[in-house]
Amino acid sequence: MEVIFKRPEALTATPTHYCPGCSHGIIHRLVAETLDELGLRERAVGVAPVGCSVLAYNYFNCDFQEAAHGRAPAFATGIKRVRPDLIVFTYQGDGDLASIGMAEIVHAANRGEKFTTIFVNNAVYGMTGGQMAPTTLSEQVTTTCPMGRDTSDVGHPIRVAELLASLETPAYVARVSAHRPHDIVAARRAIRKAFQYQAEGLCFSLVEVLATCPTNWGKTSSDAVEWLEKNMIPYFPLGELKTPGDDSVAGLTEGL
Amino acid sequence: MAKRLMKGAEAIGEAAIRAHCRAYFCYPITPQTEVAEYLVRRMPEVDGVFLQAESELAASNMLFGAAAAGARVFTSSSSPGIALMSEAISYIAAAELPTVFVNIMRCGPGLGGILPAQGDYLNATKGGGHGDYHCIVLAPASVQEAVDLTMSAFELAETYRTPVFVLGDGLIGQMMEPVEFKEGVVNPPPERPWATTGCKDRDPNLVKTLFLDPAALEVHNRKLAAKYREIRANEVRFERYNMDSRPETVMVAYGTVARICKTAIDFLKEKGHEVGLVRPITLYPFPHEELLAIARDEATRNVLVVEMSNGQMLEDVERATRFLKPISFFGRQGGIVPAPEEVVRELELLAS
Numbered sequence: 001m002e003v004i005f006k007r008p009e010a011l012t013a014t015p016t017h018y019c020p021g022c023s024h025g026i027i028h029r030l031v032a033e034t035l036d037e038l039g040l041r042e043r044a045v046g047v048a049p050v051g052c053s054v055l056a057y058n059y060f061n062c063d064f065q066e067a068a069h070g071r072a073p074a075f076a077t078g079i080k081r082v083r084p085d086l087i088v089f090t091y092q093g094d095g096d097l098a099s100i101g102m103a104e105i106v107h108a109a110n111r112g113e114k115f116t117t118i119f120v121n122n123a124v125y126g127m128t129g130g131q132m133a134p135t136t137l138s139e140q141v142t143t144t145c146p147m148g149r150d151t152s153d154v155g156h157p158i159r160v161a162e163l164l165a166s167l168e169t170p171a172y173v174a175r176v177s178a179h180r181p182h183d184i185v186a187a188r189r190a191i192r193k194a195f196q197y198q199a200e201g202l203c204f205s206l207v208e209v210l211a212t213c214p215t216n217w218g219k220t221s222s223d224a225v226e227w228l229e230k231n232m233i234p235y236f237p238l239g240e241l242k243t244p245g246d247d248s249v250a251g252l253t254e255g256l
Numbered sequence: 257m258a259k260r261l262m263k264g265a266e267a268i269g270e271a272a273i274r275a276h277c278r279a280y281f282c283y284p285i286t287p288q289t290e291v292a293e294y295l296v297r298r299m300p301e302v303d304g305v306f307l308q309a310e311s312e313l314a315a316s317n318m319l320f321g322a323a324a325a326g327a328r329v330f331t332s333s334s335s336p337g338i339a340l341m342s343e344a345i346s347y348i349a350a351a352e353l354p355t356v357f358v359n360i361m362r363c364g365p366g367l368g369g370i371l372p373a374q375g376d377y378l379n380a381t382k383g384g385g386h387g388d389y390h391c392i393v394l395a396p397a398s399v400q401e402a403v404d405l406t407m408s409a410f411e412l413a414e415t416y417r418t419p420v421f422v423l424g425d426g427l428i429g430q431m432m433e434p435v436e437f438k439e440g441v442v443n444p445p446p447e448r449p450w451a452t453t454g455c456k457d458r459d460p461n462l463v464k465t466l467f468l469d470p471a472a473l474e475v476h477n478r479k480l481a482a483k484y485r486e487i488r489a490n491e492v493r494f495e496r497y498n499m500d501s502r503p504e505t506v507m508v509a510y511g512t513v514a515r516i517c518k519t520a521i522d523f524l525k526e527k528g529h530e531v532g533l534v535r536p537i538t539l540y541p542f543p544h545e546e547l548l549a550i551a552r553d554e555a556t557r558n559v560l561v562v563e564m565s566n567g568q569m570l571e572d573v574e575r576a577t578r579f580l581k582p583i584s585f586f587g588r589q590g591g592i593v594p595a596p597e598e599v600v601r602e603l604e605l606l607a608s
Contacts, residue, residue, distance in 0.1 A: 041455070042454050042455055042456035042457075043454035043456065044454065044455075045325065045452045045453075045454065047321070048464075054466060055466075057462050057464060060460075061455075061460060062454075062455055062460050063452035063453065063454060063455050063460050063461045063462070064452065064460065064461075064462050064463075064464075065320075065321060065324050065452055065462075065463045065464070066462070066463070066464035066465065066466055067317070067320075067321075068317060068320075068343055068344065068347050071313070071314070071317035071320075071343075071344070074309070074313070074314040074315075074317035074318045074320075074321065075317055075318070075320055075321035075324075076321060077307070077309075077314075077318050077321065078279075078281065078317070078318035078319060078320060078321025078322035078323075078324075078325065078329075079321040079322060079324070079325040079452070081279065081305045081307055081318070081322065082278070082279050082305055082322040082325055082326070082327035082329070083325045083326070083327070083453065086325070086453070086454055103310055103311060103313070103314065104310070104313075104314055104317070106310075107309070107310035107314065
């Protein structure tokens with residue numbers, strides 16, 4: 001019998017600890033499929049964040065380092081600078097990347113460090129139990145803004161992809177979503193591009209992936225998908241925000 | 257090899273190169289920025305990596321990534337910068353990564369000043385970051401010793417898979433002295449089979465510090481504790497100066513301050529007074545046994561600890577000597593370096 005669908009080699013056979021309806025499993029799979037397809041697994045080094053995906057190293061079948069909170073881009077810089085032949089990626093959530101690790105990601109992107117960042121934005125701190133993140137939407141309720149995010153008090157949610165795309169240094173920056181099948185297909189294309197640019201030694205690449213967190217949003221899985229579609233996408237529009245000027249990777253110019 | 261006249265900070269940079277270090281991540285801070293200014297030119301000559309990071313936080317975490325990817329790495333900073341690096345140092349100690357940190361101490365607390373001090377003794381020897389860990393701490397008293405100990409630091413880091421500090425006061429970074437770089441002192445980095453170098457032909461490697469299972473974390477902590485016991489048993493280094501006559505007064509001082517104490521000792525010797533000095537070269541591990549033996553010697557009548565701090569090493573001397581003999585302390589702070597005459601005056605007060 002012909003096998004037409006199986007676990008990617010770049011994923012282990014470990015059941016994940018993620019909640020039902022969480023997007024991490026899908027995003028892990030997209031990264032793993034990319035590593036398989038591009039033949040990068042054996043020279044890949046992942047860097048795990050602090051947050052729900054802190055245990056990502058249990059699920060990826062490749063070398064991994066586990067970073068301090070927010071410092072994954074500094075870890076990745078260290079790895080890539082001493083071993084440019086390796087394929088290095090960070091996998092970070094919004095608290096990790098956009099709050100405590102904002103300096104590290106901005107400067108890594110600005111230096112044009114040639115690694116890839118998968119930035120999972122679910123608008124909330126997950127592991128600590130649903131606190132306000134820099135990406136929490138206006139009026140969104142979390143445990144540390146129980147009356148809803150008051151932008152006059154704590155500012156507006158940060159659009160990380162736009163912020164990084166404003167840097168002069170060439171980079172690949174895209175925002176995708178993992179909530180509906182056609183979005184997942186687009187997300188897969190963006191992640192593949194990001195790794196391909198790195199493999200070509202071209203530029204820093206970051207793919208922001210909008211993700212659901214039914215547990216901390218207090219919603220069912222299907223309601224969470226609806227909520228993402230109606231609330232997150234209008235504020236965090238999808239698409240490629242920045243591509244490296246010299247597009248030397250064949251077939252990457254078509255849109256997502 | 258011929259001697260060269262070099263500034264301490266630059267000599268430390270060259271020593272790292274001679275010790276086969278090929279990656280340096282840094283952030284500028286007085287009084288040691290010359291390490292960076294030296295290495296930005298020198299590293300490319302040996303195909304090494306030089307990178308000025310956006311902060312000490314980032315530089316030290318880059319060190320983690322690079323060391324865990326198998327490279328021999330180091331950074332240098334000064335007191336407030338080292339405080340920022342404490343996060344990464346705790347993680348590096350936990351992950352057992354060979355790394356070297358040079359701290360050219362300036363005066364604090366807070367922004368303090370840029371002049372020499374020894375106020376980071378406790379930070380360096382007792383663990384500046386969180387959790388149960390120790391770093392090996394080496395304290396040079398001259399530019400030559402800064403070179404020798406920097407090389408030694410890389411060897412010790414590799415042997416014990418642990419962060420090693422070279423802890424110098426501001427004078428060590430800024431003064432110029434003749435130095436010689438001995439050849440073949442440090443071996444190139446060995447294979448690091450645990451490093452994250454890509455999993456071709458092997459199972460994936462993981463470098464982490466998270467242990468959610470308390471039993472597993474206790475096992476890990478005990479493993480680290482056993483390593484620190486081994487370090488304490490094998491790596492204690494100190495210098496004895498004018499101790500053969502079993503002097504009544506014994507001084508304890510490290511770094512540049514020990515040289516000032518030696519000047520005071522030589523001055524008093526000419527006048528017929530014998531004073532001894534024990535200079536710890538390793539601050540962790542501390543020469544407890546040597547100091548206990550001196551305290552137990554009936555010839556010893558008192559101990560004088562001299563530091564450019566408010567008395568930090570003093571606590572270790574008190575512990576080592578178990579208060580068997582009276583201990584006095586003389587310290588200058590704020591970037592003021594004690595003059596030999598001041599030390600002589602303290603010694604004369606003790607004798608009177």
